[in-house]
């Protein structure tokens with residue numbers, strides 16, 4: 457998830473990573489099923505090498521213990537709704553200033569109107585980065601076939617056996633393997649990434665994940681943020697790993713993947 461989302465009805469406030477805040481008005485409409493519940497007008501960090509707007513979709517099929525977008529996952533209806541028309545109008549006006557969008561969540565692949573929406577975004581000449589938890593490979597395959605994506609970031613939560621502990625769900629790991637294969641076998645720019653949560657993931661877990669994605673161009677290790685509003689409140693007092701520990705882990709992971717990047721440290 458690129459940023460933490462918070463807001464009240466008809467007015468969304470989004471915490472930039474640089475701690476700046478914006479407020480944008482939106483009016484609920486029922487005429488389309490695309491559920492956008494947050495908009496960050498400009499981001500320099502959510503789409504590698506590009507200036508983008510970041511859009512947050514409502515709802516998720518996982519319940520990750522370290523997730524800090526709790527309202528987006530459990531109560532998206534309590535957040536402001538941005539109609540497709542409002543989003544398209546915003547993007548049209550900003551298309552000369554932006555390189556693209558980052559669509560994040562929640563889990564964007566749950567959105568039924570995803571393909572027509574991304575097709576419209578591409579018609580504006582904007583690039584599309586999709587953030588996904590990798591549990592919906594059929595949707596990803598269709599988006600790849602339709603060539604509406606320019607970059608995909610897949611969150612890998614941990615070694616397969618730790619998925620129930622981390623996500624609160626029993627995931628069929630075959631769907632995750634399918635997502636990995638789709639990206640590894642294709643030519644689209646992509647990254648796999650893991651949020652490194654002390655007490656839940658250790659260095660050996662990161663090595664297991666690296667082996668699972670062996671040969672991949674980029675593996676990102678993301679710093680855990682002990683935010684007060686995490687899904688699992690017992691993690692709020694957990695101290696993140698030190699930079700040194702993760703740097704050492706990154707060196708070991710590097711033997712399996714082409715590059716390892718640290719984010720949020």
Ligand code: SF4
Pocket residue numbers: 457516517518519520522523524525529561562563589
């Ligand atoms: S996949 Fe996990 S971290 Fe991402 S939005 Fe869903 S619950 Fe939160």
